[in-house]
Amino acid sequence: MELPRYHRMRRALYRLEGTSCPSCSRRFFPPRAVCPACRKGGLEPFPFSGRGTLYSYTRITQAPRGFASVAPYAVGMVRLEEGPLVSAPLADTDGIDLSIGMPVEMVTRRIHEASENGPIVYGYKFRPRLRPPRQ
Amino acid sequence: MRTARPAGIVGYGAYVPRPRVRASSIAAAWGREAAHLPVREKSVPGLDEDAVTMAIEAARGAVARSGVAPDRIRAVWVGSESKPYAVKPSGTIVAEAIGATPWVSAADLEFACKAGSEAMQAALAFVGSGMADYALGIGMDAAQSKPGDALELTAAAGGAAFLFGPAEEALAVVEATASYVTDTPDFFRRQHLHYPEHGHRFTGEPSYFAHSRAASRGLLEGLGRRPADYRWAVFHQPNPKFMRRVAADLGFTEEQIAAGAVVDRIGNTYSGASLLGLAAVLDTAREGDRIFFCSYGSGAGSDSFSFVATPRLAAARAAAPSVDDYLENRRAIGDYGEYLRLSRKIRML
Amino acid sequence: MRDVGIIGIGQTAVAEHWDRSIEDLAVEAITEARRDAGTDRADALFVGNMLSGELAGQENLATAIADAAALLPIEALKIEAACASGGAALRAAWLAVASGAHDYALVVGVEKMTDHLTDGVTAALATAADADYEAGFGISFVALTALLMRRYMHDHAARREDFAAFSINSHRNAALNPRALYRQPITVADFIASPVVADPINVLDSAGICDGAAALLICPAAEAGRARRTPVRIAASACATDTLGLAERADPLVWQAVAGSARLAYDRAKVGPKDIDLFEVHDAFSIVSVLTLEACGFADRGSALRLAAEGRIALEGDIPICTLGGLKGRGHPVGASGVYQIVEVVQQLRGEAGPAQVKGARVGMAQSVGGSGSVSVTHILRA
Numbered sequence: 100m101e102l103p104r105y106h107r108m109r110r111a112l113y114r115l116e117g118t119s120c121p122s123c124s125r126r127f128f129p130p131r132a133v134c135p136a137c138r139k140g141g142l143e144p145f146p147f148s149g150r151g152t153l154y155s156y157t158r159i160t161q162a163p164r165g166f167a168s169v170a171p172y173a174v175g176m177v178r179l180e181e182g183p184l185v186s187a188p189l190a191d192t193d194g195i196d197l198s199i200g201m202p203v204e205m206v207t208r209r210i211h212e213a214s215e216n217g218p219i220v221y222g223y224k225f226r227p228r229l230r231p232p233r234q
Numbered sequence: 235m236r237t238a239r240p241a242g243i244v245g246y247g248a249y250v251p252r253p254r255v256r257a258s259s260i261a262a263a264w265g266r267e268a269a270h271l272p273v274r275e276k277s278v279p280g281l282d283e284d285a286v287t288m289a290i291e292a293a294r295g296a297v298a299r300s301g302v303a304p305d306r307i308r309a310v311w312v313g314s315e316s317k318p319y320a321v322k323p324s325g326t327i328v329a330e331a332i333g334a335t336p337w338v339s340a341a342d343l344e345f346a347c348k349a350g351s352e353a354m355q356a357a358l359a360f361v362g363s364g365m366a367d368y369a370l371g372i373g374m375d376a377a378q379s380k381p382g383d384a385l386e387l388t389a390a391a392g393g394a395a396f397l398f399g400p401a402e403e404a405l406a407v408v409e410a411t412a413s414y415v416t417d418t419p420d421f422f423r424r425q426h427l428h429y430p431e432h433g434h435r436f437t438g439e440p441s442y443f444a445h446s447r448a449a450s451r452g453l454l455e456g457l458g459r460r461p462a463d464y465r466w467a468v469f470h471q472p473n474p475k476f477m478r479r480v481a482a483d484l485g486f487t488e489e490q491i492a493a494g495a496v497v498d499r500i501g502n503t504y505s506g507a508s509l510l511g512l513a514a515v516l517d518t519a520r521e522g523d524r525i526f527f528c529s530y531g532s533g534a535g536s537d538s539f540s541f542v543a544t545p546r547l548a549a550a551r552a553a554a555p556s557v558d559d560y561l562e563n564r565r566a567i568g569d570y571g572e573y574l575r576l577s578r579k580i581r582m583l
Numbered sequence: 584m585r586d587v588g589i590i591g592i593g594q595t596a597v598a599e600h601w602d603r604s605i606e607d608l609a610v611e612a613i614t615e616a617r618r619d620a621g622t623d624r625a626d627a628l629f630v631g632n633m634l635s636g637e638l639a640g641q642e643n644l645a646t647a648i649a650d651a652a653a654l655l656p657i658e659a660l661k662i663e664a665a666c667a668s669g670g671a672a673l674r675a676a677w678l679a680v681a682s683g684a685h686d687y688a689l690v691v692g693v694e695k696m697t698d699h700l701t702d703g704v705t706a707a708l709a710t711a712a713d714a715d716y717e718a719g720f721g722i723s724f725v726a727l728t729a730l731l732m733r734r735y736m737h738d739h740a741a742r743r744e745d746f747a748a749f750s751i752n753s754h755r756n757a758a759l760n761p762r763a764l765y766r767q768p769i770t771v772a773d774f775i776a777s778p779v780v781a782d783p784i785n786v787l788d789s790a791g792i793c794d795g796a797a798a799l800l801i802c803p804a805a806e807a808g809r810a811r812r813t814p815v816r817i818a819a820s821a822c823a824t825d826t827l828g829l830a831e832r833a834d835p836l837v838w839q840a841v842a843g844s845a846r847l848a849y850d851r852a853k854v855g856p857k858d859i860d861l862f863e864v865h866d867a868f869s870i871v872s873v874l875t876l877e878a879c880g881f882a883d884r885g886s887a888l889r890l891a892a893e894g895r896i897a898l899e900g901d902i903p904i905c906t907l908g909g910l911k912g913r914g915h916p917v918g919a920s921g922v923y924q925i926v927e928v929v930q931q932l933r934g935e936a937g938p939a940q941v942k943g944a945r946v947g948m949a950q951s952v953g954g955s956g957s958v959s960v961t962h963i964l965r966a
Contacts, residue, residue, distance in 0.1 A: 108715060113290075113331040129716045129828065146333070155737070157729035157781045159721070164706040166721035169281045174722045176730050176830050184830040186727070188720050190282060191252050194565050199737045207290045207331050208282035210720055219318055221287065221327060222720065229555045229563055 100213065105220050110144070112222035115205050117183065119145035128183045149205025151179040151225070156189060156197045165211055177203055177225050190224040202228040235411050237362020242404025243396050243541070244302060244368065245550065247295020248513040249288045250392035250500055250560035251376075253278040255573040257387045257501075263570040264382045272473040276390040276501030278567060278576050279376040283391070285314040286324045288506075289374040290331045292395035295554030296370060297332055299405070300397045304333035307397070308366030310340045311356050313349025313505045314393075315423070315430075316376045317342055328372065339369075346421060347470055348531025349373060350393060350505040355411055355537055357398040362408075368399045375504035380429035381579055388473055388497070392560070393506020394513040405547040406516060406525065408539060410457055414449035415535030422532065432532075438476070441534050446470065446480045449536030450528045454484075457540055461485040464540075465523035468511035470530035471497035486526070493518050499561050505531075514557040519543040584681040588807030588814030589964070591620025591800035592926040597764040597914035600794040605632075605639050605695035606651040612798035613652045613691050620800040621811030624687040627679055628652075628659040631672030631692035632918035633953075635661075637707035638699050648691065658685075665711035666867060668692065669921020670822075670951025670960030673799060677820045680801055692922030693796035704792050708917070711954045713828040725789060725868075727829050727955045729781040732870040735836055736783065739885040743783045747774035748891035749869040750787050753905045756898065757912025759939035760927075764793050764914035790867045790915030797922035799929075815929045818854070818946070819963040821847035829955040838956040842878040845950065848961040849880075854946060856880040859963075861931055861941045862902060863924035863949040866909040871952065876904075879950070879961075903941050906931060921951035925962060932966040 110116040117128035122137045126145050133140050154176040162170035173189040175197070189197070190208055203225040210222040255278050257271040279288065289312050297304055310329040317324050325340030339360075343352045350373015357369035374393030379385035401407045420441035423430040433441070446469060454460065461467065467490040471477040474497055481491045494511030496503075503510055508529040515525055525541040567573050574580050593615025595608050609630070617623060630645040641647060645659035664671035669692030676688040696704055705725075709718035712727060735741060750769060757763035769787060777787035807814035823843030826832050832839070849855055856879060866872040876887040881902050890896055896904045907913060907927040910920050928947035930936045944966070951960045 104715075109330055111716075113327070114333060127831075129713070129831075155730040155734040157726050157733060157783070158779075159723055159726050159781045160778075161705060161723070161725070161780050162702065163709050163718070163721060163723045164702040167702060169721075172721065174720070174726050174730070176734075176835070184832075184835070186717055186720070186722055186730070186828065186830040188282075188722070191280065191563075191565075193253075199734070206287070208280075208287050209284060210282070219284075219286075220719075221290075221331070224282065229559055 100217050102218060105218070113207055115147045115149050115223050117145050117147055118142035126181050126183055128179065128185050147179055147181055151177040151203055153197065153199055153201045153203055154178045154184055155199060165213060173197065175225065188224045190226040192227070195227055204228045237358060237408065239362050239364050240401030240407065241358055241362040241398055242401045242407035244399035244403045244405060245296040245300025245397035246394060246405070246513050246516055247292040247299065247554050248394040248510055248557045248560055249292040249374070250277050251279045251283050251288065252563050252565050253280055253567050253576055254500070254564045255567040259570045259573065260386055272388050272475065273498065273501045276388060277392050278573060279391040281576055283376065284318045285316045285374045285376050286318055286327050288376070288391065288393060289324065289328050289372045289395065292374060292393060293328050293332050293370060293372060296395040296397040298553040299550040300399065302368050302397065302399065307334040307368045307370055308338055309357055309360050309369035310334055310338055311343055311353035311371050313343040313345070313353040313373045314375050315344060315346055315349060315504055316378055345535065346532035347504045347507060348529040348535055348537055350509045351529035351537035354396050355413065357396070358408055358411065361398045361400065368397055370395060370397050373505040373509040375506050377502060377504040378429050385432065388501040390501030390503045392500060392503040392510055394509035396509070404544055405550050406541040406543050408541055410453060411537065411539045412449055412453040412456065413535060413537050414445055414452060416445070418534035420532045420534055437532065441532060442472065442476055442530050443480055443483065445534050445536040446528055446530045447483055449538040450484050453538040453540060463524055464490060464526040466493055466515045466519060467491050467526040468494035468508055468515055469528050470508045471495065471511060472502045472507070474498050496557065510557060516547065517551060517556040517558065519547060521545045521547065585683060586804035587677050587680045587801050587817045588804040589799050589801050589817065589925070589929055590807050590810035590812055590814050591616040592929050593619055594762055594797040594923060594926050595795050596762045597793050597795040597916060599697045601697065605635055605641065605693055606648055608695060608794060608796035609648045609691045609693040610652045612693070612796035613689060616689065616798035616800050619812060625654060625657060625689045625800070626685040626687050627657055628654055628689045628691065629672040629676040630659065630661045631669040631690065631922055632661055632694060633663055633665055633668045634694060634696065634707050634917065637710060638704070639695055664958045664960065665953030666865070666917045667921060667951035667953030667958050667960050668918035669923070670949065670962065671921070673922065673925055673962060674820045674822055674960050676801055677817055680803060686806065687800065687802045689798060689800055690922060691796055691798040692919035694916035694918040695794045696792045696916060697794050701792070716828055723781065725784055726781040728868045728870060729784040731835060731874070731955070732783050735870060735873065738836065741888055744771055744775055745888045745892070746788060746869040747771045749866060749872045750774055750911055752891065752896050753866060753909040753911035756906055756939055757908025759937065760907040760913060763908040763912055765791065765908070765912050784868060788869045790910035793914040793916050795914060795916035795919045795923065797919050797926045799922060799925060813933060815932045816965045817962060818965045819848040819851035821851065822958070822960045823847065824958050825956060827954060827957050836874065838874050838878040840956055840959040841875055841950065841952060844959040844961040845879040848948070848963050852963040854963060858946050859902065859948045860944040861906050861928070861947045862904045863906070863928055864904045864909060865950055865952040866905050866911050867915055872904065874956065875950065875952070898939060898941055906941055907936065907939050921960065924949035924951065928964050932964055
C-alpha cells in the first residue's frame, strides 16, 4: 500500500491541478516545482479546465502488472486547452473510433487497485467530449 | 418542514454510465421469459467506475450550473448503498475532486434507496438554518443485485447531485419538505454480503406504496395543495409499474410524471433513482413550474419535497450535460458475460 | 583527459538462460573479455544494469558481480540509466580511465529478465517512465512508444508496413550473428500479421524479453598498444537528457536527448554523420530507429522511413545500422544492450564481424537510449 504517495498527488490526480510560473506564466502538468524556462521556483497551483484534444492514442493489449483486470484499455496524449500535453488513460472508448484531434474532456475514474483489501486510487482520465460541450 | 431561511437548488448535475445491458440478455442467461420484462435495458458502470466516480461527475455538473466557487461549499454528503469502501467516506473523495476541501463537512448517508434524498434534506437544512451558504447532497449508486434475482433485471447505475443555496440564487426554490419513516424491513443487505435480500410482495403495499403515499399526502396537506397544482411529479422508481401506480393512487397523471420517468430507459438506480428523475425534470421545467418530489427507501421511509422553478433555471442548463445527454451516450454490452465482468460479479476461484 | 582504448570484449549468447543467474551471465562475459584482452588487470568494475532490484531482488549488484567474478576488493559500482544503462556504464568507466583515476576498468552490461512473467517484466520496464504520471496510470513503456508511432504516422502519412524494413534489416543481420536470439529472417507479410502489443506496435516492432551479458576492458590508449588485440579507440563519449515524461516535451517527435548526445559526440570526435561507417541504433522499437536517425542527422524530419525503404541501412548501404542484429534481432537484455552494441562495433572495426562485416569500417557509432528518449549515451569508436 503506497498510501502517502497517492495522497500527496491527490490534487493533481483528482482534479488535474498543475502549476504555473508567476514570472513567465507557463503552465505545467504534471506540476513542477521549478520552471524549466526561468529556472526559478515559487510556482503556484493552477487548475486546468480538463478540456483538450487528442494528440495520439493507443490500445494496450499486454497490460503491466496490476492492470490486467481492465485490459485491453486505451491511453493517449491530450493537448490541454491551456497548452500542456498530458499522457493519460482514455475512458469510455469502447466502440468509438478514436482520431487525432478529437475533443476530449477530463473525468475522474478508478485508476488502480493493488488488491481487494487495498486502497482504490482515483485519478484523471480523458473521454470523448459529451455533447453539448461544457461552458 | 420548512427552513428558517428561504433556500433552494442552485445547481444540479446528473450522471449515468455509458454501458447498457439488455434485460433480455439477463433473462436469457437465467431462462426467464423475455415477455413482460420491466425495462428494455439498464445502465451498468464501466470497469473504472463506482459510486464515487459517478458522484464526482454529477457534483461537477451541479457546481458548474451554480457558478459557485467550490471552496464556498460547506458540506458534501453522499447517499449510496454501493460505497466502494465499507469504512472510509466517499464524501471526502468527492469534496477533494471538486475543490471543496478542506473547510467542508463530508459524510456518507445510508438509507437504502432514499439515502440520496436524505443527503438533499440535510444539505437543505444546512443552508436553510443559516449555518452555510452552500451544501451539496448527492444520491448515487452502482446498484447491487444477486445474479439470477428479479432485481438483476432493473438494478442500474447512476444518480444526481444537488447544490443547495439561498433562495435568491436558486434555480428551484424549496417550499417545504417532509419525511415519513417506520421500521419496515422489506429489503436489506447484511454486513459483509455482496447482494441485498428483499421481501418480494412485502416490498410493495406495506413498504413502497404506504410510505410514498404517506410522505406525499403529508406534504400536500401541509401545503394545502392538490396534485393538479403541480406541473411535474417525481417518485422513487424501482420499476415503471410501481412509480405509475403510486402516482395514480395520489392523483398524479402520466403527463406529470413522464419527464422524470428515467427508470423506463435505464432501470432502477437505487439511491440515485428519484434524484435522477428530478434532474430530468429540471432539464425541461419552465419558470414558475411547481415540481413534486417523493423518494422511497427500504427499511423504510420517504422524503417529499415541493419545488418551484425560478427564472434562473433556463440559463443554467447549458453549463453541464443534461440527463438526456447521458441517456443517449450509450454503448450496448455484448452479452451477459460482459455484463458480469463490468459488474465485477465474476469471482476467480 | 587521456585517450582511452578498448582492448577486450566478451559476450554471452543472448537467450532465455533458464539455468543461469544474473551473476553467472556477468561472470561469463567478464571472463571472455579478460581472455580476449590477454590480461588480468582490472582496477574497477562498472556494471550497467537496469532491473536487478525489480527482477532479481538484488541491488548492490556490482559488489555481487565483483564477488562472483573474484575481483574483490576493487571498486565496483552499478550504473543505471534505464535502457541506456549499458552505454552509461561504459561512459562512467571512460570517465574514470580518461581522468586518470583508474587505468584498467572493466565494464559489464547484464540483464536477467526471464525470471518473471511478462506482466511483471512489463511493469518493471515501465519504471523507466514517470512512475507517478505514466507507469502509475498503467501506461506501459510500449504504450508510450505506440503513442509516438501513431502520431508519426499521422504527421507523415506513413503506414504501419512502412516500418517493417527496420525489423527485416535487424533480423537479416542477426542471422549472421551466432550470439543473436532472433536469427530467423522475416518478411513484410510476417510483420503485418504479427500480434499487436499496443497498436500500432506489434510483436515484430519490439525487441524481445531475454537475458544476456556483454563486457569490455578499457585502458589508456598509451598502454593499449601493449595489449594482445589491436585496440579500438573511444573517440567520443557523450550523454544528454530530456524530460522524464514524454508529454512534457515541446515536440515529442523530436528526441532532444538523442540529438544532444550525438551532437556532443560528433563535436568531440570531430566527425559528422557522413563520416560514420556503421551505426548501432537503439532499435528497441522500429519507431525508435526512425526518430533516432532523424535526430542524429542521418535523415531529415519525416524521411527516415525512406532510408530503410531504399536499403541504405543494410550492411552494404551507406549507413548500415544494427549490423549484428541490433536490439530487435540480437535481443534486448535492457541494461546489457548498450555494451553489446560496443562489443559489436569493436568486432566491426577489428574486421571480425564475419559475414556481417561492413567493408572498410573505420568509424562506428553506438547509441543507448533510456526511457522514452529521456536519456541517451552516444559513443564513437575508431579503428
